[in-house]
Amino acid sequence: MLKQLRQICKELLEEGKVNAVIGYGQDAPGKPAYPIFVTQPADVTQLVWNSHCYNNLAVYLTQKRIRALYPKVAIIVKGCDARAVTVLDKDSQISREDVVVIGMACEGVGEPREPKCNACDVHMPHNVDITVGEVPNPPVTQEQRFAELNAFLKKTPEERMAYWKTELARCVKCYACRQTCPLCYCERCIVDKNRPTCIDTSATLKGNFAWQITRAFHQAARCVGCDECTRVCPAGINLRLLNQSLALAAENCFEFRAGMDAELEPVVGAYSLQDKENFIR
């Protein structure tokens, strides 16, 4: 698989179809892989593919500097990452024709597997230009996908509030959640707006609740569940629960799963004159 991946990337670079390949590099086996930008055909040997390839590389597609350096890129994605690319496309944040999406058949990342991988139904990425490898993609029920959230929702509201108060008390607002998120692409995030200040910049319980709830809502029907925010949180806050509760709402209310089907219009980003609500007309 890796050999095939490197060959594909080498050809794309040699033929001048892309200026860079955004992929994974690794210093030594077993260490975390990290994002690399390969520009020379000979350097494709730096590319790796294994269960340590955590990062959702789609985050780089909207970065101005990356775009300036590399107008055309190939990007290596897992199933969850591919969904993010689709959302970026539907949100008109990328020119899809400038991106070659290389989807990897993915058996999951992490040792032990990350929670998101346990109920994954996109082992084979959707909406990609090239697919590398093949793994079974068994059907997964909605109950399985939301098992963790449903268990959490069995707690009483008081218990859940107590949980979030303990967890969010540790948030220091390092914004690793925002910076790793491919769909947090706002030019100026609401927490960075200071004329006037919309959300307390202080990492107090009030400021942290305001920040995390606002972010979760802004990701409603957009979050693809790549779970990078939870993985990178230095305080170990399970942001997945927040994102999942909104993903579940999007599924139940609109039968919509972000980034799964490139034909479907986004729930939040599209409107229809036939909408029954008046405010939208």
Place this chain on the structure above:
Amino acid sequence: MSHQISFQAIQKLVDKWLEQERPVAAPVRLQDNRVMYQPLTASSQIVSDGFVHAENSIKEFFFPRTEKLYNYKFVGQDVELQDVTVEDAPRMVLFARPCDAASLPILDHVFNWDYKDEFYNRRRRATTVVTLACTEHDTHCFCTSVGLTPDSEQGSDVLLLPLGDGNFEVRMLTEKGKELFRDLVQTSDKTAQIPEGPAKKFDVDEVLQFLEENFDSPFWEEQTLRCLGCAACAYNCPTCHCFDIVDEGNACGGCRVKNWDACQFSMFSLHASGHNPRSIQAQRQRQRIQHKFRIYHEKFGTYLCTGCGNCGRNCPVSLGVLNVVEAIHRRTVKASEKD
């Protein structure tokens, strides 16, 4: 002749402090198994082994992530200011790592240079730092490269060294430390084995020279393009100390607060004019390394890094100080081979 103390005796001491409502912070294991320095509610929460370094640092107990400076109220055409009280009751940071404790004498410089930060100084005076020497290290650790060791005493009031039988050898280093431990320790003939640190990973002088000569080098963008611009490195670093001052309130009044800030944020150096002298991430990464090894050193004679490795441990894209500095080392070796 040495002194020793048992883990149980330390727990008893903590219980006594907590009963008296004196704040104690120590490494605590969270639900997801990570270890973080947290304010204790019970002595049973303390973890003393089975981890290399807490995900965060102890700086929060001296330089909190958010701190009220004063309250203000609009009264007619006037503004009324109200002082806030600085909490300076005796407190303890227990089982700090030597690389955390060593950050305190480093931070003392910047908080007492042109302006004496009363908030920091009062907390510093009120806090007894009880440090636990390291017995393990991981690939992120590099204390030995910046002049420290797993049993460094800088910044500690007491240094504890594990004896391996549930007891600790006690080195009382300051008056504060003696006062706290004098009556609790027993004399002993046992001494702890001085733990071995990580192998030296780079030469600071070499880094310094590179920084002086390569301000505009393409090196920075080649090595740091993947940086996503969060503050997971800076906020978990024991020595990073940048802050922002903001007003939070409404039309009636509010408070002025001092909050952590970080040079990796794109807005950190954004001017009101719209100009940003550090307009790309590589320049911000360069600033981080320059500040740690050149600028702070030029100004205060000490590096702004204790080699704890928390930047690398917490970085979403594996780009800690060590990764960059090792790249500098590789570059320097390559350049000298060419010559």
